[in-house]
Amino acid sequence: MIADNLKEIVxxxxxxxxxxxxxxxxxxxxxxxxxFDESYKSDKYLVSGCSSSVWLxxxxxxxxxxxxxxxxxxxxxxxxxxxxxxxxxxxxxEILNSDVKLLEKINLSEIITPVRQNGVASMQRxxxxxxxxxxxxx
Numbered sequence: 587m588i589a590d591n592l593k594e595i596v597x598x599x600x601x602x603x604x605x606x607x608x609x610x611x612x613x614x615x616x617x618x619x620x621x622f623d624e625s626y627k628s629d630k631y632l633v634s635g636c637s638s639s640v641w642l643x644x645x646x647x648x649x650x651x652x653x654x655x656x657x658x659x660x661x662x663x664x665x666x667x668x669x670x671x672x673x674x675x676x677x678x679x680e681i682l683n684s685d686v687k688l689l690e691k692i693n694l695s696e697i698i699t700p701v702r703q704n705g706v707a708s709m710q711r712x713x714x715x716x717x718x719x720x721x722x723x724x
Contacts, residue, residue: 665709
């Protein structure tokens with residue numbers, strides 16, 4: 587399912603020819619993200635390594651993990667929303683066994699700065715940590 591989620595995002599972004607259009611679409615994706623519970627805006631859920639504030643938390647429903655994110659910057663919020671879409675609805679095992687090089691697959695490494703690339707990598711590490719924690723019974 588991760589591969590299917592990733593393909594959907596790749597297909598959506600592939601309709602845009604230039605970087606500005608992709609940026610605008612990423613911002614639009616973030617502006618449609620309303621599923622974040624404000625009570626999670628705390629240091630416990632703050633992703634370190636991002637240039638802006640990004641909060642990320644996970645819920646588990648019937649052995650499937652669902653990720654929720656928010657940010658104080660629209661491009662970061664859009665990127666976090668994309669990452670959550672890719673991984674949500676999968677089991678811990680599926681997430682931990684996935685070999686997703688997200689920026690390469692989505693072709694965003696060409697348009698986002700190295701600082702934002704580091705932020706995306708940090709978000710992915712948090713998702714993997716949540717998956718490991720839930721797999722281990724937390």
